[in-house]
Amino acid sequence: MTVAVATCCCACTSPPDGSDKPIARAFDQVLHWSDLRQVIPVDATPADSAALAHQYITAWSHQQVVLHTAELNQTNDNLDMEAQLEDYRRSLVIYNYEQALVDQKLDTAVTDSQIQAYYATHRTDFELKDDMIRARWFKVNEADGRVLRKMEQRFLNGQGEDLREVEVWLAQRGVAIVDRSTTWIPASELRAEVPMPAIDAVIARNGKEVLREEASAWFVEILEHRPRNSLSPVELVRPDIRSILLNQRKLELIEEMRRNVYEQAVKNQDVETFAP
Secondary structure (H helix, E strand, O other), rough: OEEEEEEOHHHHHHHOOOOOOOEEEEEEEEEEEEHOOOOOOOOOHHHHHHHHHHHHHHHHHHHHHHHHHHHHOOOHHOOOOOHHHHHHHHHHHHHHHHHHHHHHHHHHHHHHHHHHHHHHOOOHHEEEOOOEEEEEEEEEEEEOHHHHHHHHHHHHHHHHHHHHHHHHHHHOOOOEEEEEEEEEEEEHHHHOOOOOHHHHHHHHHHHEEEEEOOEEEEEEEEEEEOOOOEEEEEHHHHHHHHHHHHHHHHHHHHHHHHHHHHHHHHHHOOOOOOOO
């Protein structure tokens, strides 16, 4: 096993005679000055240049030794790597070209009608894995039962003036309303916030209810409930549908490109099939 390393000048400049002299060798692989200059910044100080050169030469030498050892220990089944590397290169070139085409020509505008149409024709793909709800709730601690009953009545009544009185009452006590009325959440989130046995029945019934526990009470309003295995709300799967539609367009665009360039190549007689 042979590794030879030449002494690197501090400023890592090219040899004065302009030749591309070797500066390191590992087995049959040679590292030249031109290779080293590609990894050393032109504005590096002499000290930094020397340090970077030494680091690169050391790493290069170690890599070559490991690579040589690995090649010597390859089995016959793994010796032919050139074909694998060439296949990878071809795939990478094609992928880069297709990605550039997609970035340039793909229409990324997805309308609500397109989302609704896909949703309507693929309903079985959007079954819920968990109960989903839209809800509002808050918890209060109130020792005065009369006050609590009064606020419960105002809350359940649901009229404008009554609700404003409830909101003022909550503000005076620094109680925040957890509002999930505009977004769908798993029912498990509400169960965790309201650890009462009756909460499942509240979820199933929808509407407003108050659950008491000694001097505490949970005020819960279920605006909408979708049980597990039912159809997911379109709002919940809108991002997924948009991704699906864009991916379909991408595949169609690539397929059209492949078909067009092949047809053009045949027309130009750049592609021929010979009879056996």
